[in-house]
Amino acid sequence: MKTAIVTGANGGIGFHTALQLAKDGVHVVLGCRDAARGNDALKKIVDQHSKASVQLANLDLSNLSSVRSFAAKFKEDNSSLDLLVNNAAVMALPERTLSADGYEMQFATNHLGHFLLTAELMPHLLKSSSARIVTVSSIAHRYGKINLNDLQAERNYEGWSAYGTSKLANLLFSFELARKLKNAGNSQISVAAHPGVAKTNILSSGPQMGRKVFRTYLSEFFSKYLAQTDAEGALPIIHACLGPGVHNGDYYGPNGFMELTGRPKKVESKANALDEKMAEKLWTISESLTGAKWPWELFQGTC
Numbered sequence: 001m002k003t004a005i006v007t008g009a010n011g012g013i014g015f016h017t018a019l020q021l022a023k024d025g026v027h028v029v030l031g032c033r034d035a036a037r038g039n040d041a042l043k044k045i046v047d048q049h050s051k052a053s054v055q056l057a058n059l060d061l062s063n064l065s066s067v068r069s070f071a072a073k074f075k076e077d078n079s080s081l082d083l084l085v086n087n088a089a090v091m092a093l094p095e096r097t098l099s100a101d102g103y104e105m106q107f108a109t110n111h112l113g114h115f116l117l118t119a120e121l122m123p124h125l126l127k128s129s130s131a132r133i134v135t136v137s138s139i140a141h142r143y144g145k146i147n148l149n150d151l152q153a154e155r156n157y158e159g160w161s162a163y164g165t166s167k168l169a170n171l172l173f174s175f176e177l178a179r180k181l182k183n184a185g186n187s188q189i190s191v192a193a194h195p196g197v198a199k200t201n202i203l204s205s206g207p208q209m210g211r212k213v214f215r216t217y218l219s220e221f222f223s224k225y226l227a228q229t230d231a232e233g234a235l236p237i238i239h240a241c242l243g244p245g246v247h248n249g250d251y252y253g254p255n256g257f258m259e260l261t262g263r264p265k266k267v268e269s270k271a272n273a274l275d276e277k278m279a280e281k282l283w284t285i286s287e288s289l290t291g292a293k294w295p296w297e298l299f300q301g302t303c
Ligand SMILES: NC(=O)c1ccc[n+]([C@@H]2O[C@H](COP(=O)([O-])OP(=O)(O)OC[C@H]3O[C@@H](n4cnc5c(N)ncnc54)[C@H](OP(=O)(O)O)[C@@H]3O)[C@@H](O)[C@H]2O)c1
Pocket: 007, 008, 009, 010, 011, 012, 013, 014, 031, 032, 033, 034, 037, 059, 060, 061, 062, 063, 086, 087, 088, 089, 090, 109, 136, 137, 138, 139, 140, 194, 195, 196, 197, 198, 199, 200, 201, 202, 203, 233
């Protein structure tokens, strides 16, 4: 039986991805920060599929020590990992907020937490020759900008820009990992995907978080008139996880107008997500911010 981890699996895209994986006979570990919400999700999956093999584990991606504990426990309990879905995210926090480790919250949760998680789990991923690391990005990466002089947005914070930047970081990471795996001659693959626009908590939580009125209306407009369901939004991510013909370095999204809705297809990122020099710099900085140690000695060739 294959084993998968889905981060942020208690709702939205993560939940539907976990549900489909469980239906396909994969043992799924739900990485969630809230035990009650995680248990509800677990029950819903088992209710819909009585043979599902699902387990809940505590994971707060905005806290590096929680990421380390989660990975250590997983490695203790499992001999290998076939699929890691880096899905959890927070979006457009109206005020600059800091993670447990003192980093800007969206960059910390969406990018740094997943960067460390992947590094910590890599020894187990390398034990599965067909392992996939699927990182969830967004159309919003298009307005992201990595400012190496103000990576924590100390001088200039705006919630939506910080979200776009974190989603650009997700893509730079996913593509750089794909290059590293390829250069080392490994069979494991790194793939990115985005859901287009889907009705999930991430779209509807604007007013509660005090987002600016215009942006909140825009979010509501998207949610009401343009968005697909959360189950539909999960399809490109599920395709990246299980689909045939998925290759290292691919990026999937919906096939409809402006990639907002539709069936999964291979999509193109904006050019800045393909900037290899920036990807390397971001990698080095992320290593130093998280203390991540990549097990290069376990990769097939020399890196
Ligand atoms: N929905 C869209 O239209 C859309 C568009 C583009 C990209 N995306 C991407 O799709 C992915 C899933 O988002 P979604 O739309 O499904 O949103 P969602 O319903 O809000 O789900 C986000 C998940 O991430 C979890 N999470 C947030 N912070 C966390 C933390 N510190 N540690 C662990 N888990 C945490 C949430 O847990 P809690 O329930 O505890 O908050 C929730 O389970 C994200 O990467 C997002 O950027 C979504």
